[in-house]
Amino acid sequence: MSRVTAAGVTVRAADGSTLLDRVDLSLAAGELCILAGRNGAGKTLLARCLAGIITPGEGTVHSEGGRPALVFQDTRSQVLGQTVSDDVAMGPRSAGLSHAAIDERVGEALERTGLTGMHLRDPFTLSGGEQRRLSIAAMLAMRPSLLILDEPFSSLDFEGVKSVLSVLLDLYAEGCGIAVITHDLGKLAAHADRLVLLDHGRVHADGPPADVLADAPACGLRLPRGTIGEMTWLR
Ligand SMILES: Nc1ncnc2c1ncn2[C@@H]1O[C@H](COP(=O)(O)OP(=O)(O)O)[C@@H](O)[C@H]1O
Ligand SMILES: [Mg+2]
Structure with missing residues (x-):
């Protein structure tokens, strides 16, 4: 089963201040x-x-069954392609998949995120919500x-x-x-198994x-x- 585990993760800024302080966390x-x-x-x-x-700087991050995919907060900084489908294809393409497999992944990711009809659009012309779904689709294409x-x-x-x-x-x-x-928390706490509160690192x-x-x-x-x-x- 896939799992990522952070143990004692500590990150310091250049001035020595502690940004993350011995964080233990797992996601399965x-x-x-x-x-x-x-x-x-x-x-x-x-x-x-x-x-x-x-x-x-200190501590370890260990993943089993592949690294987690991260959807950035700033969706525009994650756009790589000229069109929606091109953008979603980037991950599978760089993973060296066949054309047929790439097309299958892209079709599936667009369908799941409701973007099928927009596959030829320029990502920068999408609405905020569509852009967010595109950045999720681009990660889903990596399954x-x-x-x-x-x-x-x-x-x-x-x-x-x-x-x-x-x-x-x-x-x-x-x-x-x-x-x-x-x-x-009001948007989704009803659906969550776990709530992790992070404060001051x-x-x-x-x-x-x-x-x-x-x-x-x-x-x-x-x-x-x-x-x-x-x-x-x-x-
Ligand atoms: N590269 C960096 N150098 C120095 N400080 C940083 C750096 N990146 C983030 N920080 C600081 O680390 C703290 C945590 O940042 P961040 O993880 O972005 O917070 P959050 O996402 O919870 O709002 C903030 O005080 C931020 O200013
Ligand atoms: Mg943040």
């Missing part, structure tokens, strides 16, 4: 995990460590079993949030392990949302109203 296939914390808590740095984009999304709802409207959330829940239902970075709490939610305000997060079951934008 089949899990939906929310990684939450205030601005500057270290969420993006941790996601980059988990995805192997940066190597921590990752672990997917980390850095603030996937940022700057999306209600419909945009719902469409991204439903793509993620479909993947989760199929056994993909998903970590969603967000500070808005440390894991403040990690467990089922029912056990951890009460700690959210101490980490600078808004505690949504209502029961956990009501914390979703899908209903």
Whole structure:
């Protein structure tokens, strides 16, 4: 089974200040995990460590069954292709797959994200929600079993949030392990198996949302109203 495990991950800035402080965290296939914390808590740095984009100064990141794919917060910085389908094809192409396999992957990823009819569009002409789905499609074409999304709802409207959330829940239902970075627990806490609160570069709490939610305000997060079951934008 796929799993990524961070153990004692520590990252320091050039001036010696500690940005991530002995973080222990794992994400396994089949899990939906929310990684939450205030601005500057270290969420993006941790996601980059988990995805192997940066190597921590101390500690280890170990992945079994392939590295997690990371969908960046800034979708435009992840665009590589001239058209939507070209962009989604980049990963499978650089993995050396055959033309037929690339076409199959691209078709599947576009269908899953509702972008089939836009395959010839210039990625930079897409709406915010479409761009977000494109950046997810580009990762899905690599068929990752672990997917980390850095603030996937940022700057999306209600419909945009719902469409991204439903793509993620479909993947989760199929056994993909998903970590969603967000500070808005109200959008999806109802669906999560785990809530990890990161604060000042440390894991403040990690467990089922029912056990951890009460700690959210101490980490600078808004505690949504209502029961956990009501914390979703899908209903
Ligand atoms: N390359 C870097 N050099 C120095 N400080 C950095 C660097 N990258 C991030 N930081 C700092 O690390 C902290 C955590 O950043 P980040 O992971 O982006 O936070 P979050 O995603 O939770 O908002 C912030 O204080 C940020 O200013
Ligand atoms: Mg961030």
